[in-house]
Amino acid sequence: AQSVSQHNHHVILSEAASLELGCNYSYGGTVNLFWYVQYPGQHLQLLLKYFSGDPLVKGIKGFEAEFIKSKFSFNLRKPSVQWSDTAEYFCAVRERFGAGTRLTVKP
């Protein structure tokens, strides 16, 4: 069955800490991989995407993600988080979304 798994439901970090959110998928064939962010009270916005080429992709607001084909993973990273990064983060493979990870950054 096709599925997208996000390991953490809620992550709490202090400002300047490093972030890594896990995402694993179960899909056959070509995968288009995405991370979206949903700030409180707002709609989802695309952070970054991967569909071919360099497996390390850079997105907006200093986020990056690495596609590891052998591990079926597409983890999101940011070296130093800010209070304004508090939001819910969703990993997606094509039209299927993971359950989301809520990130709370303490000032």
Place this chain on the structure above:
Amino acid sequence: DSGVTQTPKHLITATGQRVTLRCSPRSGDLSVYWYQQSLDQGLQFLIQYYNGEERAKGNILERFSAQQFPDLHSELNLSSLELGDSALYFCASSVVGGSYGYTFGSGTRLTVV
């Protein structure tokens, strides 16, 4: 403003009723996707339309249906509503198959009482 317009923003209705949610995709986008977001189920893919034709189906209940019109706007019809249907319903659009990601609307918050 993302360019994807959803109406209404809020809807309160009683159990057993029927409602229609509307979505206008971003200019130039041919595909429309519907999602249901609730606290316990996360973001559930319901259905996709491409240029008027149904393209993919997700966890859409038989009580729910959708269509995409020639002008590319889409409607999601929810009938025989139950309390558990209370959720945020998002519409998203993409150019073709979504390889470049989706643009989401602000959602319709449906409350069934």
